[in-house]
Amino acid sequence: MDVPFDLNSYVRVLKLASTPSWEEFSRVALIAGAGVALVGLLGFVIFLLMSFVPGAGL
Incomplete structure (x- = not known):
């Protein structure tokens, strides 16, 4: 490992x-x-599905 070469790069x-x-x-x-926002919306939709579908969540 050549430190001066790395620093120059x-x-x-x-x-x-x-x-x-x-x-x-x-x-x-x-x-x-x-x-x-898209990832948050997707997570919220999954949360809603897990909340309303019986037996889907814990």
């Missing part, structure tokens, strides 16, 4: 990285939020 990646524009950030945040 990390610095090179950080130099290539840039902050996203507001449009790109908002689009990624919107897609991530939609994914979280």
